[in-house]
Amino acid sequence: MANHERTVVLIKPDALQRALVGEIIKRFEQKGLKIVALKLMRLGDAILNEHYGHHKEKPFFPKLKAFMMQAPVVAMILEGIDAITVVRSIAGKTSGREADMGTIRGDFSMSTQANIVHSSDSKETAEAEIKRFFKEEDILDYTHGNYNFVYGEEERG
Ligand code: CMP
Numbered sequence: 001m002a003n004h005e006r007t008v009v010l011i012k013p014d015a016l017q018r019a020l021v022g023e024i025i026k027r028f029e030q031k032g033l034k035i036v037a038l039k040l041m042r043l044g045d046a047i048l049n050e051h052y053g054h055h056k057e058k059p060f061f062p063k064l065k066a067f068m069m070q071a072p073v074v075a076m077i078l079e080g081i082d083a084i085t086v087v088r089s090i091a092g093k094t095s096g097r098e099a100d101m102g103t104i105r106g107d108f109s110m111s112t113q114a115n116i117v118h119s120s121d122s123k124e125t126a127e128a129e130i131k132r133f134f135k136e137e138d139i140l141d142y143t144h145g146n147y148n149f150v151y152g153e154e155e156r157g
Pocket of ligand 1 (some may be wrong): 064114115117118
């Protein structure tokens with residue numbers, strides 16, 4: 001049985017300000033990932049302390065939080081086989097300067113902080129982030145018209 005997963009992507013304030021939202025969503029859609037939730041939201045202190053809790057002791061933590069509060073973010077849940085790994089490879093390495101061309105960060109970022117997108121890094125993180133950013137009713141399941149063409153019969157299960 002193929003590993004169908006859901007993962008969270010945040011399109012960060014730098015991408016919003018640089019009018020890159022459409023371009024980024026387009027890349028995920030064209031890959032064949034299914035959007036099951038999508039919304040614009042402002043992140044406050046509490047949710048950022050939770051989301052970036054593992055970076056609390058890092059020197060860049062206060063500036064990272066201020067950066068994430070500069071403008072709204074687009075939060076979405078993407079679904080697909082091995083979606084967590086696939087989305088992380090589309091995003092590229094954390095630093096835009098090190099990320100390969102062809103990845104979102106490689107193509108659009110020159111920064112480690114202003115790196116355009118965030119994506120869940122494991123199954124456990126994805127589950128926690130889905131609960132952190134979305135209510136049950138934000139998540140809409142539906143049959144995607146391209147499903148039979150995005151995957152082979154074996155993968156569809
Ligand atoms: P993200 O994938 O959201 O996970 C943690 C974020 O912290 C990362 O993307 C960057 O935006 C930011 N970050 C990581 N390392 C640094 C750093 N050295 N300096 C500034 N920001 C960083």
